Amino acid sequence: MSGLKYLSGFGNEFSSEDPRCPGSLPEGQNNPQVCPYGLYAEQLSGSAFTCPRPTNKRSWLYRILPSVRHKPYTAMHCGNLTENWDEVEPDPNQLRWMPFTIPKSSEKKVDFVTGLHTLCGAGDTKSRNGIGIHMFTCNTSMVDRCVVCVVIISPIIELYNSEPHVNNFMWSLLFRCFNNSDGDFLIVPQQGEILITTEFGKMMVEPNEICVIQQGMRFSVNVFGETRGYVLEVYGAHFELPDLGPIGANGLANPRDFLTPVAWYEDREVATGYTVINKYQGKLFSSQQSFSPFNVVAWHGNYTPYKYNLDNFMVINCVAFDHADPSIFTVLTAKSSRPGVAMADFVIFPPRWGVADHTFRPPYYHRNCMSEFMGLIKGHYEAKEEGFQPGGGTLHSTMTPHGPDRDCFEKSSTALLKPERVADGTMAFMFESSFSMAVTKWGLETCQRLDKSYYQCWEPLRKHFDPNWRPSKQ
Ligand SMILES: O=C(O)Cc1cc(O)ccc1O
Numbered sequence: 001m002s003g004l005k006y007l008s009g010f011g012n013e014f015s016s017e018d019p020r021c022p023g024s025l026p027e028g029q030n031n032p033q034v035c036p037y038g039l040y041a042e043q044l045s046g047s048a049f050t051c052p053r054p055t056n057k058r059s060w061l062y063r064i065l066p067s068v069r070h071k072p073y074t075a076m077h078c079g080n081l082t083e084n085w086d087e088v089e090p091d092p093n094q095l096r097w098m099p100f101t102i103p104k105s106s107e108k109k110v111d112f113v114t115g116l117h118t119l120c121g122a123g124d125t126k127s128r129n130g131i132g133i134h135m136f137t138c139n140t141s142m143v144d145r146c147v148v149c150v151v152i153i154s155p156i157i158e159l160y161n162s163e164p165h166v167n168n169f170m171w172s173l174l175f176r177c178f179n180n181s182d183g184d185f186l187i188v189p190q191q192g193e194i195l196i197t198t199e200f201g202k203m204m205v206e207p208n209e210i211c212v213i214q215q216g217m218r219f220s221v222n223v224f225g226e227t228r229g230y231v232l233e234v235y236g237a238h239f240e241l242p243d244l245g246p247i248g249a250n251g252l253a254n255p256r257d258f259l260t261p262v263a264w265y266e267d268r269e270v271a272t273g274y275t276v277i278n279k280y281q282g283k284l285f286s287s288q289q290s291f292s293p294f295n296v297v298a299w300h301g302n303y304t305p306y307k308y309n310l311d312n313f314m315v316i317n318c319v320a321f322d323h324a325d326p327s328i329f330t331v332l333t334a335k336s337s338r339p340g341v342a343m344a345d346f347v348i349f350p351p352r353w354g355v356a357d358h359t360f361r362p363p364y365y366h367r368n369c370m371s372e373f374m375g376l377i378k379g380h381y382e383a384k385e386e387g388f389q390p391g392g393g394t395l396h397s398t399m400t401p402h403g404p405d406r407d408c409f410e411k412s413s414t415a416l417l418k419p420e421r422v423a424d425g426t427m428a429f430m431f432e433s434s435f436s437m438a439v440t441k442w443g444l445e446t447c448q449r450l451d452k453s454y455y456q457c458w459e460p461l462r463k464h465f466d467p468n469w470r471p472s473k474q
């Protein structure tokens with residue numbers, strides 16, 4: 001739709017040249033004495049040099065100027081982005097948030113980075129072990145905020161507010177990009193498509209698609225209206241496709257459905273300065289450079305950003321009886337060092353058939369040693385038809401009991417068990433983590449979206465116990 005091209009596959013050894021510069025990728029070696037077109041060679045390492053081959057990740061970027069040509073980083077305001085997991089007292093309750101508020105652009109211009117709010121998380125970026133869950137709510141494409149630019153350009157924008165062409169042009173003079181030294185971002189847009197320009201090329205990501213921008217990759221986000229989504233950040237591991245075990249060689253998220261951008265560069269000098277924002281040890285820093293960081297003419301390697309359309313997920317589930325655990329719907333996993341235990345799994349609840357015989361089909365009541373954060377891209381979630389809304393969220397922490405609400409329990413206990421479509425037109429997802437997560441002050445207080453009545457959905461559950469019940473004779 002957007003006319004952008006992609007390369008297909010998961011973690012392949014890709015290579016790509018901007019068609020404007022044929023032959024820009026050096027042949028037969030990574031470091032020619034002089035690179036084609038006078039480019040600089042730069043390696044981006046996503047794993048220790050010495051990692052075994054299956055986990056070794058790096059890409060070679062051939063660019064107009066190397067990333068190192070920038071002014072020193074200085075600390076900047078972090079807004080509601082944090083890695084402080086001790087802001088408020090722990091709260092083991094079931095938590096539910098109403099849809100997170102998106103600022104109106106007529107009131108306040110907010111871009112992807114300023115619009116990042118940390119909801120919960122655990123661990124530590126310094127020891128490279130942990131996760132963060134953030135919401136992004138924004139209405140403006142990523143533009144520069146350097147004081148000089150704001151002073152000079154903002155009044156002009158105000159002056160020409162009614163002239164969209166002038167306004168758009170002026171905004172386009174204020175550039176900024178982001179890079180995360182702390183970990184990988186798995187981005188789940190919920191409202192509004194986002195155009196992500198990366199050092200590797202451009203990706204258009206729509207709601208019901210996800211993308212992963214891995215540690216260190218510079219990117220900039222353009223939006224087209226009021227935009228909202230979820231971010232799962234992992235420190236110290238990359239996302240992988242889950243092993244399929246007895247499922248066999250195919251199924252769930254198939255590697256060919258992952259799409260990586262093709263090389264695209266701009267040779268743009270920015271007189272007002274291009275701001276590179278770096279998230280480093282949980283804090284934001286900015287530095288200025290005089291040119292666009294999206295100056296990579298050609299690249300090759302297996303360390304790239306990528307996107308995936310959730311409709312491509314090949315759903316496998318129960319075809320006889322009982323409820324399969326939700327791990328059967330794992331799209332991507334970021335493994336911890338403990339076998340079989342994820343730092344975080346990205347799990348979806350896609351449209352499918354429900355056919356299980358003599359079975360209570362919705363999620364069972366449970367307590368889990370893992371933490372479960374859930375979000376909703378569209379539609380309803382089967383265990384709770386009411387209350388859990390698109391753009392909102394729930395957190396069921398380590399060993400916190402949860403399960404279907406009263407309506408769901410009663411309906412599903414008496415339902416006629418014919419094959420039926422489940423979750424048509426909906427897409428819920430879960431970030432399931434082995435970390436016991438802390439909720440931030442923003443999540444518990446500042447955002448003002450916490451639904452204090454959540455526990456009430458289980459209050460009407462009543463006893464059905466009958467001590468005189470006997471098995472019916474066959
Ligand atoms: O709690 C939830 O709604 C998620 C979930 C779904 C399911 O089918 C089984 C277990 C589980 O945690």
Ligand SMILES: [Fe+2]
Nearest residue numbers: 366372396402
């Ligand atoms: Fe659960």
